[in-house]
Every structure is written in C-alpha cells, then in structure tokens.
Amino acid sequence: MPPSTVQDDFPSTPGKVGSTLHCRRNSIDSLPEDPVQPVKMDKGNYFGRVTSRWHSSALAKLLCITSILLALTVSVFLWMSLPRGSQGYGSLKVQVFQRNHEWERKVIHSGSPNRNDNALTVLVTGAAGFVGTHVSLALKKRGDGVVGLDNFNSYYEVSLKRARQELLNKHGVFVVEGDINDKFLIESLFDVVQFTHVMHLAAQAGVRYAMQNPQSYIHSNIAGLVNIFEVCKATNPQPAIVWASSSSVYGLNTKVPFSEADRTDQPASLYAATKKAGEEIAHTYNHIYGLSITGLRFFTVYGPWGRPDMAYFSFTRDILKGKPISIYSGAGGKDLARDFTYIDDIVKGCVASLDTAEKSTGSGGKKSGPAMLRVFNLGNTSPVTVPTLVDILEKYLKVKAKRETIKMPRNGDVPFTHANISSAELQLHYKPVTNLDTGLKKFVKWYLSYYGDSSNRKLWPGNNEQTL
Numbered sequence: 001m002p003p004s005t006v007q008d009d010f011p012s013t014p015g016k017v018g019s020t021l022h023c024r025r026n027s028i029d030s031l032p033e034d035p036v037q038p039v040k041m042d043k044g045n046y047f048g049r050v051t052s053r054w055h056s057s058a059l060a061k062l063l064c065i066t067s068i069l070l071a072l073t074v075s076v077f078l079w080m081s082l083p084r085g086s087q088g089y090g091s092l093k094v095q096v097f098q099r100n101h102e103w104e105r106k107v108i109h110s111g112s113p114n115r116n117d118n119a120l121t122v123l124v125t126g127a128a129g130f131v132g133t134h135v136s137l138a139l140k141k142r143g144d145g146v147v148g149l150d151n152f153n154s155y156y157e158v159s160l161k162r163a164r165q166e167l168l169n170k171h172g173v174f175v176v177e178g179d180i181n182d183k184f185l186i187e188s189l190f191d192v193v194q195f196t197h198v199m200h201l202a203a204q205a206g207v208r209y210a211m212q213n214p215q216s217y218i219h220s221n222i223a224g225l226v227n228i229f230e231v232c233k234a235t236n237p238q239p240a241i242v243w244a245s246s247s248s249v250y251g252l253n254t255k256v257p258f259s260e261a262d263r264t265d266q267p268a269s270l271y272a273a274t275k276k277a278g279e280e281i282a283h284t285y286n287h288i289y290g291l292s293i294t295g296l297r298f299f300t301v302y303g304p305w306g307r308p309d310m311a312y313f314s315f316t317r318d319i320l321k322g323k324p325i326s327i328y329s330g331a332g333g334k335d336l337a338r339d340f341t342y343i344d345d346i347v348k349g350c351v352a353s354l355d356t357a358e359k360s361t362g363s364g365g366k367k368s369g370p371a372m373l374r375v376f377n378l379g380n381t382s383p384v385t386v387p388t389l390v391d392i393l394e395k396y397l398k399v400k401a402k403r404e405t406i407k408m409p410r411n412g413d414v415p416f417t418h419a420n421i422s423s424a425e426l427q428l429h430y431k432p433v434t435n436l437d438t439g440l441k442k443f444v445k446w447y448l449s450y451y452g453d454s455s456n457r458k459l460w461p462g463n464n465e466q467t468l
C-alpha cells in the first residue's frame with residue numbers, strides 16, 4: 001500500500017478539484033496562443049506604417065497586460081472558490097493512491113475468508129468509523145474476508161480513527177486509505193478481490209453540521225454513494241450491497257413509532273435529505289442494473305469507540321471537564337427524545353442484512369431479472385429523553401453535570417425518534433437487547449479506559465479490547 005505522496009490540506013473532492021484544475025487549464029488554453037495579433041497596415045504610407053507599428057506594439061502590450069490581468073483575476077477567483085481547510089473534509093490528507101504488489105498482497109490477505117462454509121468477502125467502506133469498525137471486527141471474527149476503506153477525514157478527531165485502524169489491523173483487517181469518490185481505487189479493489197458484499201458505511205454524518213458544510217454531505221452521501229453503485233453495477237459478478245441510511249429520513253413526521261412505509265418526504269436537515277436521496281438512488285440502481293440493495297435506517301447509534309460529535313460523547317467529555325452542557329428542549333419546553341440504539345445490536349442487524357441479502361442479478365452493467373431491494377429500521381423501540389441520558393451519564397461518571405437548558409436551535413434537529421422494528425424482526429431476526437442504562441455503562445467504561453478520567457489525561461494505547 002504505502003502511498004507515494006501525501007498532500008496536506010487537499011480537499012477530498014477529486015471531481016471538484018479535477019474540474020477546477022481543468023477549468024483553470026481551459027481558461028489559459030482559451031487565451032490566444034500569441035496574444036499579439038498582427039495589425040493591418042497601409043503599405044503605401046510610411047507615416048501610416050510607423051504609426052501602425054507604434055499602434056501595433058502598443059496594442060500588443062495592451063493585449064499582453066490585459067491577458068495577464070485576466071489570467072490573474074481568473075486564478076484568484078478559482079483559488080477563492082476552492083474548498084478551504086476549515087471545512088470538514090478540507091484538511092484531509094489525501095493519500096495519492098498507488099497500486100503496487102505490496103498493496104495487492106495486503107488487500108488479498110485481508111479479503112481472504114478463514115472458513116469455507118459460505119463465507120462472505122466484504123468491502124466495508126467507512127471502516128475506521130464507529131459502526132464500520134465494529135462491523136468489520138464482527139465479520140472478521142467469524143471468519144469472513146474483510147477489506148476496509150476509509151478516507152480518515154478530519155470531521156472529528158483523526159487519532160480516534162487511527163486507533164480504530166490499529167485495532168482492526170491487529171485483527172487482520174487491512175484498511176485501505178482512500179475516498180469513495182475515487183473510482184480508480186474502488187475498481188482496483190474489485191480487480192484484486194471478488195467481493196460478494198459491500199457494507200457501505202462511509203458517509204458524512206451529523207445532523208447539525210450540515211448547515212456549516214453542506215457540500216461535504218453532497219460529496220460523500222450522494223456523489224460517493226453513486227460512485228460505489230457505479231463500480232458495483234459494472235462488476236462481474238455484482239456484489240450485494242448493504243448501506244447506512246438514517247432514522248432522520250422520517251423528518252417532521254408525528255406518527256409514531258416510525259414505520260418503513262411511512263412518508264419520508266419532509267426531511268428537517270440536509271443530512272436527512274441526502275440519506276433520503278440515497279434511498280431513491282438505490283431504487284434506481286436496483287431497477288436498472290439488478291443490484292441487490294438493503295438500506296438500514298439507524299436510530300442514534302451509541303457505544304464504545306463512538307463518535308465524539310454525538311451528544312452522549314460530547315456530554316461525557318464536558319461533564320468530566322466540569323464544563324456546562326447545553327440540553328435542547330422542544331416546543332413548549334418539552335424534552336427531546338431519541339430511540340438510542342446500542343452498537344452491538346446495530347452490528348447484529350448489519351450482519352443479518354448481509355447474510356440474508358440475495359445475490360444481485362446483473363453482471364457487467366446488464367440486469368438479468370428483478371433483484372432484492374429492502375429498507376429496515378434498526379432502532380431500540382424505547383425512546384429516552386435527553387435529560388434522562390444525562391442522569392445516566394452522571395450516575396456512571398460519578399460527576400454532576402452543569403446543565404443549561406436552551407431552546408432547540410433551528411438547525412435540522414427533530415423532537416423525537418421512535419422505531420417500529422417489526423420488519424427487521426421478521427426478516428432479519430433483529431432483536432435489540434441493550435437498554436440505554438446498560439449501554440451507557442459500557443460506553444463510560446470504555447471512555448475512561450481510552451481517555452482517562454479527564455479528557456486531558458490520555459491513557460491510550462491501552463488494552464481496550466475487552467470493552468468492544
């Protein structure tokens with residue numbers, strides 16, 4: 001694998017950068033090759049010839065200066081339009097992918113199953129993410145072949161992603177560094193390993209961050225998803241795909257619990273809108289190309305190795321630091337509630353989705369018959385209010401939180417979520433078994449072993465395996 005080049009502060013939008021550079025080249029290409037154009041002269045008139053020459057050279061200078069000014073203006077404009085480092089994926093260190101023997105060897109080794117009975121060979125995108133790490137380990141532990149893919153962007157602390165990568169590596173899962181938008185890279189992976197399944201978990205997560213960096217949601221959740229589908233549809237044989245949608249697609253619905261058949265046309269955030277769009281895009285690829293696709297609507301997943309941007313995680317950090325936490329309240333001061341779902345339950349739902357996915361029916365871009373298309377809620381079916389979540393954290397952290405209750409900002413949040421899981425129960429035998437109290441106890445144990453009892457004192461690397 002080791003990539004030949006690492007570029008700092010390079011946006012993870014290859015298409016965007018590519019087209020910008022192309023555009024930059026075009027703007028220069030479109031300038032006259034020789035900006036000094038010949039000027040027509042009156043041959044019979046010397047004075048005229050001299051003036052014409054003078055005019056000619058003055059015009060040439062003028063044209064030259066104008067061209068330079070124009071090129072400078074275009075360059076400044078293009079430079080300003082490039083995504084900046086402050087954006088979520090802006091400060092990503094992009095590894096320039098280089099396929100070589102060593103890289104192929106690692107991919108093949110990681111992708112080789114350790115058992116013979118119907119083992120799966122799975123490409124897990126977002127493998128260094130929260131759910132991706134847990135799913136990769138679960139698959140590897142039961143003997144499936146697993147290759148991870150992650151772009152290690154800086155949406156939240158990269159060191160946590162690297163620690164997850166280290167853990168995966170220890171268990172024989174190789175995480176390829178790259179972006180889901182990199183078509184050549186994804187094609188190369190399929191060239192080297194015949195994946196039977198793709199567990200597509202790479203995405204731009206977070207409901208409220210979508211107002212700060214909308215483009216990153218389009219880049220990962222739409223363009224990236226399409227790129228994965230494009231490569232999968234053209235592969236022969238096509239893999240079956242399971243991917244992460246979200247409970248947020250239910251948006252402003254008031255009918256509870258949320259069922260898969262309910263309307264999903266009132267998203268409250270751009271994040272939700274991109275996940276809903278993903279579900280429609282999945283329908284298209286299933287319909288045209290015969291790809292077997294299962295979308296999983298995750299309900300506020302939490303647990304060890306979780307995401308620092310989520311409330312239970314950031315509250316823990318702030319409570320331990322003695323910092324105040326903001327608890328949002330809804331209309332009329334009503335508490336917000338979530339159907340918080342423990343990671344181990346989600347992993348079981350993911351693995352069951354892979355196991356029950358039928359084969360895709362197309363090959364090399366051609367469909368030969370109808371293929372499976374499913375959507376499942378994966379929730380806990382028992383919503384808990386945010387103040388209750390804080391009560392539980394206080395109990396296990398043994399620290400009183402400094403609570404500040406504020407009105408829910410208008411930034412894409414929804415007042416509550418509640419899953420109806422009867423479809424998943426029936427078809428996946430999905431049965432969540434961890435309540436919020438038990439799950440948060442496990443999370444706090446992991447948090448303290450990873451960070452120590454204050455976020456300033458870091459104990460990693462340590463033996464955190466038992467907490468998985």
Ligand SMILES: O=C(O)[C@H]1O[C@H](OP(=O)(O)OP(=O)(O)OC[C@H]2O[C@@H](n3ccc(=O)[nH]c3=O)[C@H](O)[C@@H]2O)[C@H](O)[C@@H](O)[C@H]1O
Binds near residue numbers: 298311
């Ligand atoms: O199910 C999903 O599809 C989504 O789940 C998650 O979103 P949410 O359910 O919004 O989780 P999370 O941010 O932990 O906020 C939890 C609660 O705390 C409240 N909240 C939050 C922050 C704060 O400072 N104060 C507060 O009260 C907040 O108002 C909310 O009521 C994933 O992040 C998202 O990527 C997606 O996967």
